[in-house]
Amino acid sequence: SSPSFSSPSFSSPSLWRLTDLAAQRVRIADQVAAAKYGTPSPIDDPAREQQIYDSVAARAPQLGLDPADAVRFFHAQIEANKVVQRGLYARWDAHPAEAPTTRPGLGQIRPVIDGLNTSLLTELAATIPVRAARSCPAHQLVSAAFADVVHHFDALHAHALGEATSATCTAG
Numbered sequence: 001s002s003p004s005f006s007s008p009s010f011s012s013p014s015l016w017r018l019t020d021l022a023a024q025r026v027r028i029a030d031q032v033a034a035a036k037y038g039t040p041s042p043i044d045d046p047a048r049e050q051q052i053y054d055s056v057a058a059r060a061p062q063l064g065l066d067p068a069d070a071v072r073f074f075h076a077q078i079e080a081n082k083v084v085q086r087g088l089y090a091r092w093d094a095h096p097a098e099a100p101t102t103r104p105g106l107g108q109i110r111p112v113i114d115g116l117n118t119s120l121l122t123e124l125a126a127t128i129p130v131r132a133a134r135s136c137p138a139h140q141l142v143s144a145a146f147a148d149v150v151h152h153f154d155a156l157h158a159h160a161l162g163e164a165t166s167a168t169c170t171a172g
């Protein structure tokens with residue numbers, strides 16, 4: 001189960017939910033990698049990615065979001081997910097004993113990702129002002145560092161979360 005805090009006083013309250021959701025999305029890449037490893041399913045699925053971008057762009061205006069801004073954010077989420085998948089493949093190739101012994105179905109995982117995408121989109125809309133603020137990069141760094149601790153992230157997942165949150169701030 002995934003830890004979740006609504007408003008830690010020692011992190012930026014307004015970017016915390018968004019960052020925690022991005023961390024949950026980074027974390028689920030472990031299951032995606034386990035579903036694909038040793039199968040013909042490639043890490044990159046451009047058709048599935050395009051579906052996500054189209055859905056995000058279509059839903060953005062009614063949330064008051066610029067479609068291009070929303071798509072840019074989701075591009076970072078998807079690249080981060082693939083960073084984890086590639087990192088785990090390399091780890092499992094080098095250390096087969098660490099490879100997963102059960103293979104979850106992608107069909108069970110993708111609906112969870114869809115749910116995270118919807119929550120991320122909602123939170124993206126809720127954070128428009130803070131994401132445009134000059135203080136955003138500092139707040140985002142603090143929130144991501146906190147999420148690394150909360151989620152017990154190793155270097156691979158922390159790096160991926162850094163990539164996922166690199167598109168949060170819209171100023172500058």
Ligand SMILES: C=C(O[C@@H]1C=C(C(=O)O)C=C[C@H]1O)C(=O)O
Pocket residue numbers: 032043044045046048049052077078079081082110113
């Ligand atoms: C997560 C998956 O792997 C990749 C990453 C995706 C994502 O982060 O949403 C989507 C498609 C794939 O390129 C998947 O295939 O579902």
